[in-house]
Structures are given as C-alpha cells and as structure tokens.
Amino acid sequence: MSAVSPSSASDAIIACDGLSKHFGGVRAFTDVAFQARRGEVTAVIGDNGAGKSTLIRCLVGVHVPDAGSIVFDGREHPFSNPDGARKAGIETVHQNLALIDELTVAQNLFLNRELVRRIGPFAFLDRKAMKREARSMLSRLSINVPSINQRVRRLSGGQRQAISICRAVGSGAKLVVMDEPTAALGVQETANVEALIRRLREQSVSVILVSHNFDQVRRLSDQIWVMRAGKMAATVRASETSGNELVALVTGAA
Amino acid sequence: MSNPTNNAPAAHSAGAPEESRPSLSALLLDPSFWADWASVVGLVGLVIIFGIAQPVFLSVANLQALLLASAILVVLSIGQTFVVATSGIDLSLAAAVMFGAIVLGLVNAAGYGILIACVLAVLATSAIGFLNGLIITVGKIPDFVVTLGTLSAITGLGLILSGGEPTMVGSTFLLKLASGSFGPFGYPVWVAISAVIVAHIALYHTRFGVHLLATGGQTESAGALGIRTNRVKIAAYTISGFCAGIAAILLVARIGSAEPLINTSLLLNSVAAVVLGGVSLFGGRASILGPAIGALMLTALVNGLTLLSVSAFYQPLAVGAIVVLAALIMRYQK
Numbered sequence: 227m228s229a230v231s232p233s234s235a236s237d238a239i240i241a242c243d244g245l246s247k248h249f250g251g252v253r254a255f256t257d258v259a260f261q262a263r264r265g266e267v268t269a270v271i272g273d274n275g276a277g278k279s280t281l282i283r284c285l286v287g288v289h290v291p292d293a294g295s296i297v298f299d300g301r302e303h304p305f306s307n308p309d310g311a312r313k314a315g316i317e318t319v320h321q322n323l324a325l326i327d328e329l330t331v332a333q334n335l336f337l338n339r340e341l342v343r344r345i346g347p348f349a350f351l352d353r354k355a356m357k358r359e360a361r362s363m364l365s366r367l368s369i370n371v372p373s374i375n376q377r378v379r380r381l382s383g384g385q386r387q388a389i390s391i392c393r394a395v396g397s398g399a400k401l402v403v404m405d406e407p408t409a410a411l412g413v414q415e416t417a418n419v420e421a422l423i424r425r426l427r428e429q430s431v432s433v434i435l436v437s438h439n440f441d442q443v444r445r446l447s448d449q450i451w452v453m454r455a456g457k458m459a460a461t462v463r464a465s466e467t468s469g470n471e472l473v474a475l476v477t478g479a480a
Numbered sequence: 481m482s483n484p485t486n487n488a489p490a491a492h493s494a495g496a497p498e499e500s501r502p503s504l505s506a507l508l509l510d511p512s513f514w515a516d517w518a519s520v521v522g523l524v525g526l527v528i529i530f531g532i533a534q535p536v537f538l539s540v541a542n543l544q545a546l547l548l549a550s551a552i553l554v555v556l557s558i559g560q561t562f563v564v565a566t567s568g569i570d571l572s573l574a575a576a577v578m579f580g581a582i583v584l585g586l587v588n589a590a591g592y593g594i595l596i597a598c599v600l601a602v603l604a605t606s607a608i609g610f611l612n613g614l615i616i617t618v619g620k621i622p623d624f625v626v627t628l629g630t631l632s633a634i635t636g637l638g639l640i641l642s643g644g645e646p647t648m649v650g651s652t653f654l655l656k657l658a659s660g661s662f663g664p665f666g667y668p669v670w671v672a673i674s675a676v677i678v679a680h681i682a683l684y685h686t687r688f689g690v691h692l693l694a695t696g697g698q699t700e701s702a703g704a705l706g707i708r709t710n711r712v713k714i715a716a717y718t719i720s721g722f723c724a725g726i727a728a729i730l731l732v733a734r735i736g737s738a739e740p741l742i743n744t745s746l747l748l749n750s751v752a753a754v755v756l757g758g759v760s761l762f763g764g765r766a767s768i769l770g771p772a773i774g775a776l777m778l779t780a781l782v783n784g785l786t787l788l789s790v791s792a793f794y795q796p797l798a799v800g801a802i803v804v805l806a807a808l809i810m811r812y813q814k
Contacts, residue, residue: 324701326694328764350685
C-alpha cells in the first residue's frame with residue numbers, strides 16, 4: 227500500500243487537491259487529493275456514504291466544492307456547472323443513462339449535437355450523415371445493436387449502457403466519467419460493458435470509473451483510489467493489489 | 481414509425497444498411513400497426529361506409545367541401561400536436577381562436593387595414609401561448625391547470641372587449657380567402673396544407689423537432705444533455721398559439737364576423753385528432769400527418785352523418801365513441 231502521492235501534473239488529465247464538500251452540517255468529504263492519468267482507467271471505490279459520488283459530482287461540475295482546487299487538462303477551476311464541464315471535455319455516463327426512450331439510437335447518439343446542413347437562414351438535420359457517423363461510432367467500439375433506427379426503449383439494459391458510453395466517447399470527450407456502469411446489469415451484459423471499457427482503455431480514452439465491485443475494478447482499471455468515511459484512504463496500482471487488500475482498505479481493517 | 485425488427489442482435493448488424501422488413505401478413509396481425517395508422521384506417525373506413533350509404537359523399541363537390549370544412553381543425557390539431565409532444569396539453573386553444581377572432585374584428589372595426597388586423601390577431605394568440613408556456617415552465621404549474629385558467633380568462637377578456645356582441649368583418653380579402661380557390665382546393669385548404677408541410681419539416685428535419693420530442697420523452701435526461709427544456713416547452717405553446725391565430729383568421733373569413741359566444745367543438749376535436757393521429761399523450765412521439773388525417777376523419781364523420789340526415793345531436797356521441805376507441809387501440813402502440 228502506498229501513500230497518496232502527488233505525481234507530476236503533466237500526465238494527469240484531472241487532478242484535485244485539498245478538496246472539501248459539506249452539505250449543511252453533513253460532511254461529504256474533507257481534504258481529498260485525487261488524480262486521474264491521461265489514457266488510463268482510474269477507479270474510485272469505497273463503501274456507501276464514503277463520499278465517492280459527491281467527489282465525482284464535484285469533478286463534473288454538478289456540485290461546487292467548498293474548498294480545494296481542481297485542475298482539468300491544465301486549467302484551474304475550469305467550470306461551475308455540468309454544461310461547462312461538457313464543453314471543457316468531461317462527459318458523464320449518468321447512472322440513469324440520460325437516454326430518450328422514444329428516440330432512435332442514432333438520434334440519441336447525436337442528441338443536442340445534431341449535424342445540420344444550412345440552407346440560407348435555415349438549418350436542417352443531416353440525417354444521412356448522422357446515421358453514417360452513428361454506425362461508425364458503434365462499430366469503432368464494436369457495439370452491436372439491432373439497428374440504429376431502433377427506438378432505445380426496445381434495447382436491453384446492456385445495450386442502453388453501451389449507447390450511453392458510446393455517446394460520451396463519440397463526442398470527443400477528453401475524460402469519460404462512469405458512475406456504476408454495471409450496477410443494474412446481468413452477468414452477460416456486465417461482461418459486454420466491461421469489454422467495452424477495456425476497448426476504451428486500448429484506445430487510450432481517459433476514464434474515471436466508480437464501482438462497488440472490487441473484482442471488476444481490478445480487471446478494468448490501472449489505478450485504484452479508495453475512499454473511506456469522507457477521506458481519500460489510499461491509492462494503489464490495480465496490478466499490484468489483491469481483492470483482499472482492497473476489502474481491507476475500504477473497510478479500514480488494514 | 482420505426483420498423484419492427486427481431487430483437488436478436490446479429491453480429492455487426494449495426495453496420496448493416498437496413499433491417500429486414502416484416503411480411504405483410506405479420507404486419508396486419510400486429511396491433512401496433514393498427515395503433516400507428518388508426519387515423520388512416522379510420523378515414524378509409526369512413527369513406528367506404530359513407531360512400532356506400534350515400535354516394536353523394538364521394539362527389540367532388542362534397543369532398544371539396546369536406547376539405548374546406550376541415551382546414552381550421554387541421555391547423556389547430558397541428559398546434560395541439562406540438563404541445564402534446566412535450567407531454568403537455570393546451571386547453572385554451574379554442575378560446576384563443578375566439579380571442580384572436582375578436583381582436584381581428586375589433587382592430588378591423590377600428591378602421592385599421594385587414595392585414596394589420598390579421599397580424600395583430602396572430603400576435604395576440606401567440607402571446608397567449610407564450611404566456612401559457614412561461615407560467616407552466618417558470619411557475620412550475622401543471623399545464624392542465626394553467627391552460628384551463630387561460631381558457632376562462634381569455635374567454636372573459638374576449639367578452640369584455642367585444643361587449644358580448646359579434647363584430648361584422650366585411651373584408652374582400654377575407655371573402656376571397658374563404659371562397660377563392662387555386663387548382664382543386666380552396667385557399668383555406670392550401671393554408672392547412674402549408675401548415676402541415678412546415679410543421680412536418682420543423683418536427684422531423686430540425687434540431688428543434690428532436691429537442692421537442694426529447695423534452696416530451698424524458699425531460700430530465702434532455703436537460704442533463706444541455707437541452708433547454710423550458711425554452712422548448714415555451715416554444716411549443718407559442719406555436720400552438722400561433723396556430724390558433726391562423727385558425728382565427730380562417731374562422732372569421734368563413735363566418736364573416738367575429739363571434740365571442742360561438743360554441744364550437746374545436747378544443748375537444750383538436751385533442752381528439754391528436755389522439756387519433758397516434759401522438760402519445762405522454763409526450764415523446766408525434767407526427768404531423770397523423771393528427772392532420774385525424775382532423776380530416778372527424779370532419780368526414782360529421783359530414784357523412786349530416787348527409788345521411790342523422791340528427792346533429794348524434795355527432796358528439798359518434799366523435800366521443802371513436803376517440804375512446806382510438807385511445808384503446810393506442811394501448812398497443814410499441
């Protein structure tokens with residue numbers, strides 16, 4: 227087990243230091259230092275109430291931390307709301323996926339980023355281009371859906387998760403944040419989503435992964451950060467740790 | 481409507497150009513097919529029944545009259561469709577038509593040109609729609625309550641402004657609009673056709689259309705992706721108001737005066753046409769052609785019953801039965 231060690235900022239896509247967040251009298255976390263390296267999958271684990279969701283929400287602009295600094299892609303305090311974070315290049319795969327059931331796969335992939343053709347003062351959807359792009363986005367990540375013209379409502383949980391991840395990656399995000407991406411999935415679907423995250427790593431997409439599943443975290447991530455009772459308890463390389471050590475770190479038995 | 485496909489994800493099927501189409505018999509046995517095409521099936525059914533029972537129904541003159549009579553309802557149904565697509569409802573739609581008509585009549589009677597009167601009428605009804613949207617989104621009050629309130633308020637305002645008296649509008653422009661024709665159709669029919677085309681393009685070929693459906697489908701998810709859902713909703717209600725203004729002009733042209741107390745079935749029929757057109761009252765899925773054909777179907781129903789000398793008292797009964805039946809079929813929509 228190594229201490230929380232500061233490393234050079236140049237290889238960090240996002241780094242924070244001395245971060246604190248309170249809700250009224252309730253302390254979510256205090257004096258947290260955290261960083262995610264470029265092109266790596268960085269996992270954040272911890273028990274319920276350890277503060278990991280709040281930390282993630284601070285990183286993606288949903289919450290504004292009370293104290294501390296966040297440096298994203300070399301810029302300090304880059305955003306104050308989720309829209310700003312998106313524009314800066316942080317995409318979040320929400321736990322509820324933020325998909326529109328009644329729209330098609332292609333429409334969802336390009337939602338609020340639609341490609342248009344301008345004719346005079348009017349802008350019309352370039353549906354052909356969007357469908358073509360959608361197919362290549364999906365095939366780049368080897369995601370199988372019956373058809374890009376299918377309504378998302380009719381897809382399985384794993385396919386929906388894949389679409390949501392694909393949208394985040396396809397937008398050209400510098401960092402993709404996933405909150406419990408397999409929490410609601412069955413065994414086979416979990417395997418599919420894990421394979422997808424592995425492909426993201428092969429393609430050097432920077433990912434922050436929040437998970438409860440220690441085995442999954444060891445399989446998927448490069449670096450693991452452990453939160454316990456509102457503090458950053460430890461950080462370890464995934465390749466140098468064991469499931470037992472992670473359990474010990476999370477519960478404080480170490 | 482998307483083509484139904486089997487759910488088995490074949491390898492690389494995402495890259496395949498199109499999914500296979502189901503056979504015709506499978507299509508006809510699928511209840512969702514009937515749900516999606518309820519208004520077309522209903523219209524064709526009515527035309528066949530009335531055509532057999534009363535051959536005059538199929539005469540060119542009657543069909544032209546039918547189209548002419550349906551123009552106002554078609555325009556209103558389009559306005560209602562935009563609101564329903566956001567999972568809202570505009571109960572003030574018919575009241576807005578009356579209000580627009582009164583504004584038109586009073587401005588014209590005050591000696592201003594008919595064009596100014598028409599523009600002011602449309603501006604007034606659009607403003608009503610804008611206000612509806614603003615109160616619903618910013619005030620976070622249910623659409624049902626807000627538009628019900630607006631219904632009452634603008635009906636009252638119309639009575640106050642007009643003193644409850646009809647205002648004659650003797651304008652050659654409106655007379656031409658009501659009675660003139662271009663090609664096979666009267667001008668009001670062309671107005672309705674233009675409205676259908678513009679609305680169809682807005683719904684299916686612009687970012688606004690996608691954002692409208694996204695807002696109606698899952699407002700929170702749409703918001704999480706940066707769509708300004710409040711703006712989209714306000715725009716939908718404003719479009720509804722705009723359509724009410726166009727309908728007001730057509731109505732005044734048709735009856736030659738602005739009547740504050742005219743009792744019409746426009747509100748219920750506009751909602752009925754939307755339901756018949758396969759638009760989900762829960763928002764998120766909509767078409768323009770569906771409600772337009774739904775409006776045609778309702779007009780055909782009244783027209784046919786009249787030709788068969790059925791008492792006018794039976795017409796609301798028939799409309800009500802058909803709408804509830806359509807709603808039942810809609811349950812099978814995918």
